[in-house]
Amino acid sequence: MDKGMKKRWISLYVENQVGVLAKISGLFSGKSYNLDSLTVGTTEDPTVSRMTIATVSDDETFVQIKKQLNRMVEVIKVIDFTDIFVRMKEILYIKVLDVTAEDKTELFQIAATFKAKVIDYGKDSLLLEFVQTATKNDAVIKLIKEEFRHIEVVRGGSVGIESISMMDR
Amino acid sequence: MKQISGNRLLVKALMEEGVEVLFGYPGACTVDISDELFDQDSIKVILPRHEQALVHEADAYARTTGKVGVCLVTSGPGATNLVTGLATANYDSVPLVCFTGQVARSLIGNDAFQEVDIVGITRSITKYGITVRNREDLGRIIKEAFYIARTGRPGPVLIDLPKDVMQEMGSPEYPKTVNIRGYKPNRSVHAGQLKKALAALSKARRPLFLAGGGVIISRAGQAFTEVVEKTGVPVVTTVMGRGAIATDHPLYIGNLGMHGEYAANMAVNHCDLLFSIGTRFNDRITGKLHAFAPKAQIVHIDIDTASISRNIQVDIPIVADALDALEKMMEYVEENPCSKWLAQIHAWKQEHPLAMHSVGDELNPVDIFAEINRQFDNTILVSDVGQHQMLAAQYSAITSGKQLVMSGGLGTMGYGLPGGIGAKIGNPDRPVVVISGDGGMQMNIQELATAVLEELPVIVCIFNNGYLGMVRQWQKLFYNQKYSMTDLRAGALTRRTDFKEHPAYTPDFVRLAESYGAVGIRVTKKEEIAAAFERAKTNAATPTVIEFILDPEVMVYPMIQPGGTLEDMILDN
Ligand SMILES: Cc1ncc(C[n+]2csc(CCOP(=O)(O)OP(=O)(O)O)c2C)c(N)n1
Ligand SMILES: [Mg+2]
Numbered sequence: 001m002d003k004g005m006k007k008r009w010i011s012l013y014v015e016n017q018v019g020v021l022a023k024i025s026g027l028f029s030g031k032s033y034n035l036d037s038l039t040v041g042t043t044e045d046p047t048v049s050r051m052t053i054a055t056v057s058d059d060e061t062f063v064q065i066k067k068q069l070n071r072m073v074e075v076i077k078v079i080d081f082t083d084i085f086v087r088m089k090e091i092l093y094i095k096v097l098d099v100t101a102e103d104k105t106e107l108f109q110i111a112a113t114f115k116a117k118v119i120d121y122g123k124d125s126l127l128l129e130f131v132q133t134a135t136k137n138d139a140v141i142k143l144i145k146e147e148f149r150h151i152e153v154v155r156g157g158s159v160g161i162e163s164i165s166m167m168d169r
Numbered sequence: 170m171k172q173i174s175g176n177r178l179l180v181k182a183l184m185e186e187g188v189e190v191l192f193g194y195p196g197a198c199t200v201d202i203s204d205e206l207f208d209q210d211s212i213k214v215i216l217p218r219h220e221q222a223l224v225h226e227a228d229a230y231a232r233t234t235g236k237v238g239v240c241l242v243t244s245g246p247g248a249t250n251l252v253t254g255l256a257t258a259n260y261d262s263v264p265l266v267c268f269t270g271q272v273a274r275s276l277i278g279n280d281a282f283q284e285v286d287i288v289g290i291t292r293s294i295t296k297y298g299i300t301v302r303n304r305e306d307l308g309r310i311i312k313e314a315f316y317i318a319r320t321g322r323p324g325p326v327l328i329d330l331p332k333d334v335m336q337e338m339g340s341p342e343y344p345k346t347v348n349i350r351g352y353k354p355n356r357s358v359h360a361g362q363l364k365k366a367l368a369a370l371s372k373a374r375r376p377l378f379l380a381g382g383g384v385i386i387s388r389a390g391q392a393f394t395e396v397v398e399k400t401g402v403p404v405v406t407t408v409m410g411r412g413a414i415a416t417d418h419p420l421y422i423g424n425l426g427m428h429g430e431y432a433a434n435m436a437v438n439h440c441d442l443l444f445s446i447g448t449r450f451n452d453r454i455t456g457k458l459h460a461f462a463p464k465a466q467i468v469h470i471d472i473d474t475a476s477i478s479r480n481i482q483v484d485i486p487i488v489a490d491a492l493d494a495l496e497k498m499m500e501y502v503e504e505n506p507c508s509k510w511l512a513q514i515h516a517w518k519q520e521h522p523l524a525m526h527s528v529g530d531e532l533n534p535v536d537i538f539a540e541i542n543r544q545f546d547n548t549i550l551v552s553d554v555g556q557h558q559m560l561a562a563q564y565s566a567i568t569s570g571k572q573l574v575m576s577g578g579l580g581t582m583g584y585g586l587p588g589g590i591g592a593k594i595g596n597p598d599r600p601v602v603v604i605s606g607d608g609g610m611q612m613n614i615q616e617l618a619t620a621v622l623e624e625l626p627v628i629v630c631i632f633n634n635g636y637l638g639m640v641r642q643w644q645k646l647f648y649n650q651k652y653s654m655t656d657l658r659a660g661a662l663t664r665r666t667d668f669k670e671h672p673a674y675t676p677d678f679v680r681l682a683e684s685y686g687a688v689g690i691r692v693t694k695k696e697e698i699a700a701a702f703e704r705a706k707t708n709a710a711t712p713t714v715i716e717f718i719l720d721p722e723v724m725v726y727p728m729i730q731p732g733g734t735l736e737d738m739i740l741d742n
Binding site: 014015019022026027030063067068070071072 | 288289292293296297298299300302317321322349350351352473474475477478479
């Protein structure tokens with residue numbers, strides 16, 4: 001059954017109406033589809049919202065997900081982002097607490113390596129901001145978790161748009 | 170232009186949509202609409218006795234007329250009583266537009282009296298649902314609702330109407346056209362795919378048609394029959410597809426699935442091409458998935474893309490309305506003489522014909538169906554859910570002009586009687602016969618009042634076996650005959666340790682029918698069956714309730730265990 005189990009992305013154009021988000025997320029819970037992340041915001045047209053959805057699913061389930069989304073009245077368009085050229089980033093905040101001066105140096109190095117910004121700073125804490133792919137964010141979280149015991153993580157979920165040139169992610 | 174209230178626009182919209190019947194139950198949030206409806210007489214207003222039954226009535230009205238069923242109920246409990254009916258209609262793809270009252274916008278979210286989030290509650294069991302938040306959107310939303318309900322794969326649409334929106338004055342315009350950017354139902358047939366499917370059909374050596382409820386919904390029975398006859402390929406149907414081709418047609422084998430005929434299930438098991446139309450391969454028809462049609466290439470025509478390749482992997486998918494596809498097929502289909510295959514199917518039919526062994530002196534349900542088949546033409550047969558339903562699916566002759574209606578997908582007990590009422594309201598000139606169990610009958614028995622007052626001569630057959638028979642059947646076969654929670658005569662008396670005799674059946678259906686003003690007849694012997702129906706036919710003024718006293722040991726065979734395969738088929742012996 002788990003043929004082709006992997007992470008996939010969908011971009012959706014939906015009516016910007018009350019209840020649409022509940023309807024989409026309800027589809028995932030009602031039909032037991034995995035919902036890894038979901039972001040939503042209005043577009044250049046205020047009557048239209050755009051969602052980026054990440055889901056871990058096998059081939060068959062993913063086809064079903066797309067079909068089920070497509071047939072919703074409120075869904076205007078479904079684009080499968082899994083295998084096309086897209087620009088897709090996620091914002092991630094990591095607050096690291098109980099850090100020593102040594103820790104801080106290391107965190108600045110990590111920030112430099114991962115092109116993160118140190119956006120806030122306290123006596124024994126540091127706040128990092130990453131804007132990169134969700135996969136890279138996964139890696140960063142793993143790394144920092146290993147090194148530091150007391151952290152807080154907030155992530156936004158991927159937002160994506162089709163590339164203009166043939167460039168990925 | 171003179172402004173009108175939302176309430177008045179609603180009634181105007183219903184008229185412009187050509188609505189002839191509205192099923193409604195009033196309350197505080199919709200009393201203004203009731204008031205508007207009082208002042209017109211082009212829409213007949215039916216007042217059922219319970220909102221669940223109300224939806225079933227609108228549902229059966231829609232299934233038997235092809236029109237959209239229209240419901241109006243109040244907020245809160247009126248709205249929550251819709252839930253079962255909406256789910257029933259949604260599963261069986263029935264076009265409904267249901268209006269629910271709602272508290273005023275300023276009160277929404279306050280836990281106001283009789284406020285519920287009905288759009289939220291019904292989100293997963295409707296095709297579309299919306300609260301009208303602005304008076305200027307009302308006309309467009311109603312127009313879209315009717316369009317969404319009846320096009321594509323039909324289904325129920327719910328419109329929630331806050332009381333103050335409905336009181337607000339606004340434009341009297343009702344739009345003429347619809348344009349929903351996210352909803353463009355498919356009306357074309359992919360010619361390339363269709364030709365591929367037909368090539369496979371003509372090459373197959375053991376081809377088989379499988380017709381589901383989609384063929385009935387798109388009223389494609391005649392087109393289907395013509396295609397079948399042109400090809401000479403045999404047919405099985407799902408329970409919901411029964412009647413897609415006349416059940417006495419020489420190429421018709423029977424229903425497949427859990428209680429399907431031996432020959433039909435064998436044919437599915439051995440065919441090398443399964444040409445299926447309008448079915449979603451529900452688990453009740455497939456049994457264990459990997460053992461379903463194991464040798465077959467599968468063609469699947471369905472209006473709903475999401476029904477294709479969900480349960481069964483399909484080789485040639487075609488997204489199309491059944492009627493559109495069948496009409497296109499007529500241009501291309503060729504004869505596929507498969508006499509050896511037909512002979513094999515015939516042999517299977519001989520090996521285990523559909524039959525019920527006599528149960529002593531007791532009434533045999535098969536004799537009841539034989540009499541219904543013989544005495545009524547043009548009938549609409551509406552069934553409830555249970556053993557009697559599966560027997561109806563097996564033994565009812567659905568020949569030209571007849572229709573079988575039931576809650577197939579959800580299996581809703583309590584559908585039968587209101588279903589019969591809705592069917593009769595939509596088809597006053599056709600005989601309507603309801604088949605119900607003693608359990609299901611009591612789930613909406615209050616509708617006898619509706620039927621009597623509307624002067625609907627529906628013939629209501631109660632198959633009284635004293636038990637929740639279908640569940641009892643599972644207990645008899647798979648649970649060591651422990652009849653837990655299925656004895657409808659159980660109660661305080663039977664809980665006392667040494668009871669010898671059951672109490673009398675409650676209620677006395679014959680006297681109950683009479684107290685409603687209907688005719689009640691009790692049948693205990695085979696000889697009485699014909700006369701009971703003869704008498705029912707002469708009663709044109711009220712419903713006739715015929716109670717058939719049946720042996721609880723009557724089982725529905727064949728039976729394939731849930732999740733089982735053909736090897737597990739239990740036959741009557
Ligand atoms: C609303 C509802 N509740 C429970 C069930 C489960 N169920 C399916 S068949 C059945 C028994 C029906 O009994 P009865 O109406 O007497 O018909 P019979 O099977 O005896 O012919 C039950 C309880 C159901 N389908 N619907
Ligand atoms: Mg019973």
